[in-house]
Amino acid sequence: MEFDQALRYLGNFGRYQILLYLILNIIASIFTRLQLIGMVFVSYTPKPYYCTPPEGFFVNETVPVFLDQGTEMYDSCHMYVVQDGEVTENVTRCQFGWDFETVHGEQSVVTDFDLVCDDAILAKVSVSLFMTGILVGSVTSGQLADIYGRKPIMFISLIGEALSGLGMALAWNYYVFVIFWFLLGFFEQGLMNCGIVMIMEMFAPEKRTFAGSICAIFRGIGDIIVSPIAYGLPNWRHYELLVSLICLLMLPAWWFIPESARWLVSRGRVEEADKILTKIADFNNIPVPTSSFLTSRPQELSEEVVPLRTPQQQPDKDAIYKPVPAPRKQLGPSRHGHHGLSGHQSSTKIAHQKFIPPASSAQSIEKHSLLDIFKSRVLLVNFLIMGYCWFVIGTVYFGLSLYSAELTGNVYFNVFLLCLVEVPAYVVAYFMMRWIGRRITLSVSISIAGVFCVLTACVPDETSDGKDISALEVTLATIGKFSLTIVIAIMYVFSPELFPTYIRNVGIGACSCFARIGGIIAPFVLHLNKFSEYLPLNIFGILSLIAGILSLYLPETRNKPLPESIQDCERQGHSSLCSSKRHRLESFNSQSSDKAKPDAI
Known part of the structure; x- marks a missing residue:
């Protein structure tokens, strides 16, 4: 399936x-x-910040002040030159680092490495x-x-x-x-x-x-x-x-x-993917199909017609198969007096052969x-x-x-x-x-x-x-x-x-x-x-x-299967703004035919 x-x-x-x-x-x-x-x-960057004054001086003594929309602000990148213990009128760039005014004592790479001004x-x-x-x-x-x-x-x-x-x-x-x-x-x-x-x-x-x-x-x-x-x-x-x-x-x-089991399937590692799905089923106390999750026909998941193993039973390591349709006729009549398999038998008795990986198999990885x-x-x-x-x-x-x-x-x-x-x-x-x-x-x-x-x-x-x-x-x-x-x-x-x-x-x-x-x-x-x-x-x-x-x-993808191949993406096409009704109908028919295949992955 x-x-x-x-x-x-x-x-x-x-x-x-x-x-x-x-x-x-x-x-x-x-x-x-x-x-x-x-x-x-x-x-x-905490703000405001200004030049750290030399030892023995205060900010209001060594940092220039300017007006910003009527408010006095300290210059962030310049200070007065201090020479022989006196503050001069000459201005230079900050010489001793910066002081940052913080609300909660914030420290960042900006404050640690002085990433301000130049x-x-x-x-x-x-x-x-x-x-x-x-x-x-x-x-x-x-x-x-x-x-x-x-x-x-x-x-x-x-x-x-x-x-x-x-x-x-x-x-x-x-x-x-x-x-x-x-x-x-x-x-x-x-x-x-x-x-x-x-x-x-x-x-x-x-x-x-x-x-x-x-x-x-x-x-x-x-x-x-x-x-x-x-x-x-x-x-x-x-x-x-x-x-x-x-x-x-x-x-x-x-x-x-x-x-990812889906990834494993796309790489042709189907047995590993099936083991993961079996593990999930056992953990959730869900009966496991006697054959394989990835190769069983949809009707095999019906509890009324499928023989199931208990979670305690170990799966057969050779139980990964690809179903082959059962023959339409029998050599002798059925117990109902008709040739061919009964409805119950036709839904559960399936011939098998070894599983063949999908197109995206190991050969094309x-x-x-x-x-x-x-x-x-x-x-x-x-x-x-x-x-x-x-x-x-x-x-x-x-x-x-x-x-x-x-x-x-x-x-x-x-x-x-x-x-x-x-x-x-x-x-x-x-x-x-x-x-x-x-x-x-x-x-x-x-x-x-x-x-x-x-x-x-x-x-x-x-x-x-x-x-x-x-x-x-x-x-x-x-x-x-x-x-x-x-x-x-x-x-x-x-x-x-x-x-x-x-x-x-x-x-x-x-x-x-x-x-x-x-x-x-x-x-x-x-x-x-x-x-x-x-x-x-x-x-x-x-x-x-x-x-x-x-x-x-872009195409609309709501409630549509995840595309497994480039051909699936092609069928998605573009949005209805640039797709004809015929194209959308063909895409729908193509998707329907793919779902009908018994060995689809």
Whole structure:
């Protein structure tokens, strides 16, 4: 029978699946978000800051004062020259470091390594190098996971993330720090990609929307707890130590988490996949077919007609077979007085022969790579559109996350508020994907995010008569983040549904590369506020609106099987905006004929 039929028989959300689902989400969703959103506090610049005065002097004696909108402010980068114990009128750059005014004793890489004034760009560079690590990890981990499996690459990434975080916490200078932060990004993406793909490959099509949405809620929970942890550990080194040690506590999960059975089938390792499905059935106290999960006919799963073994019985190691249709006639009459098998016999007595792996078997394993995308025009166009959408998400999401530290008010509250809206956004995304579908929900949500980015850029901190309206700016930014979070939830469900199984992980990794390129340039887009405070958010808005238009040309994948081959992706085609009724009818008929094959996987 088909793989998705086996998943339905096992119940999708049985006891084993729920436990595995929770563990994978803790590792791939929550842990990775602690590092990803934690970058806001790691690279945070407390304000105001000014030159540290020489010993025996005070700030008001050695630091120049200037007016900023009628308010006296200390110069952040200059001080008066002190000569022979006297303060002169000559001005120089800070000679003894900087003092930072903090609300809660915050310490970041900026305060530890004095990344301000002439070196302020180095703080932006460090964030970009972190994103570059994620970019490299997207390419590398995706390809490795499609070749060697999801499970080993995920756990190698888990160990690498923990060790890189410990290296960051012990870094003694800026250059050592950025090396470990790059490595952290590299391993984090492997952890996230493999975990998400394993989760999506656990479920049949009708359950993937629900599973993906709950997975997104776990990511939202990870985002929410970042601010409380950072508030309790205002020193960034202590924060990194805690998060890294927590990662190491999950290593025993290796002995519980199996390899992705869907991936095993795609590589021709059907016996291993069947053993995993049998293990799940035994754990859930579900009767196991006498032959094999992946080769049984659909009617063999009916409890009325199938002889079943008990969970205690061990499966025969040679019980992996491919069914062959039984003969239509018998040599003698049946007990009902007719030639041929009875209805009961015809549904249960099946001749067997050794199982023949599907098309994506071991003979073709080495031939599959990201280059397969270029073999299909439909797959290539969908990939490019998804890549652009991921680029916009990376640019705008990380841009808004970093921008939250610049909003008026308490940095912990602002980050917490912008993360808090993510959980209800994920819930809304689930119902929108279920009722409306992926394509329209994506287009509408990313367009709304773009509109509110533009509106946020146009709102001043105060009115012409001096009335403070900064709360309006925070509100508009929060609505934009809400809409963008819906987009992220959709993309994590939508993206795996557009790639065939044997290049799904590398396809997701490639799409993630576009997001990381956006994350790399996001700090520098925000740096443009030195030229115009309206420029960064307007750029975010325009990029989002373009993505909203392009996403309308993607195919709708709601309640459709995951594509196993490029031909399946071709049958998905594009959206109805560029597909004729005839094309959609042919696709439907082709899918129906594939499902009718008794030996389909």
